[in-house]
Amino acid sequence: MGLxxxxxxxxxxxxxxKHTHGSSSSLHPSSSAQKRGRSASPQxxxxxxxxxxxxxxxxxxxxxQAFPPASVTGWPPCTDAGGQRVFLGLAPIEDGLHPCxxxxxxxxxxxxxxxxxxxxWDQDYYLVPFDGARMEWAPxxxxxxxxxxRLVEGGRESDGRPLYHAVGTVDGVRVLGKAGEHxxxxxxxxxxxxxxxxxxxxxxxx
Numbered sequence: 651m652g653l654x655x656x657x658x659x660x661x662x663x664x665x666x667x668k669h670t671h672g673s674s675s676s677l678h679p680s681s682s683a684q685k686r687g688r689s690a691s692p693q694x695x696x697x698x699x700x701x702x703x704x705x706x707x708x709x710x711x712x713x714x715q716a717f718p719p720a721s722v723t724g725w726p727p728c729t730d731a732g733g734q735r736v737f738l739g740l741a742p743i744e745d746g747l748h749p750c751x752x753x754x755x756x757x758x759x760x761x762x763x764x765x766x767x768x769x770x771w772d773q774d775y776y777l778v779p780f781d782g783a784r785m786e787w788a789p790x791x792x793x794x795x796x797x798x799x800r801l802v803e804g805g806r807e808s809d810g811r812p813l814y815h816a817v818g819t820v821d822g823v824r825v826l827g828k829a830g831e832h833x834x835x836x837x838x839x840x841x842x843x844x845x846x847x848x849x850x851x852x853x854x855x856x
Contacts, residue, residue, distance in 0.1 A: 708776035713758035724779035728824045736826055738778035738815050740805050741771045747805035749815045749828035752777050763837045763844035787851040793831040799854040815853040820845050
């Protein structure tokens with residue numbers, strides 16, 4: 651689906667290490683992308699270990715461990731502009747648990763959007779295997795759950811508001827990110843920025 655930006659704002663406390671990996675240096679948000687919070691300088695959060703309570707179908711991993719084999723991760727939902735396989739993930743950020751993208755071959759592998767920018771996460775995280783026999787992507791918009799669909803358990807904000815796995819198209823690339831009713835849409839880590847979409851897809855149970 652094409653990228654459309656929201657008019658709402660999604661302000662977090664600022665985050666971790668800024669995304670700088672070389673393979674994305676030539677990538678940029680599309681011209682209609684909206685960057686939130688660019689005027690403030692991000693501040694590092696307190697490092698957190700993965701806490702109990704993640705989805706039963708998620709795998710707890712360390713950022714510096716060898717990437718699991720395909721027999722464990724399942725089929726990647728996306729590939730990035732450089733051809734790397736990209737998986738669903740969850741990162742424990744600021745007392746919340748945020749959907750993110752996990753890129754095979756990157757060290758650390760986790761990238762997430764926060765406060766208008768894309769950041770890497772070098773602490774423990776969850777990898778969520780994509781099961782095409784039980785899961786599917788459903789079109790959604792403006793934070794509204796698709797009618798008749800049951801969303802796959804995702805993460806949460808620090809205040810408990812739910813976040814869900816989302817995928818959107820940015821500059822022709824399918825990018826994994828997060829969606830929520832309170833976001834009025836979805837946001838994606840891409841090209842060093844947090845790119846916001848009104849129209850996207852969310853992960854649902856079949």
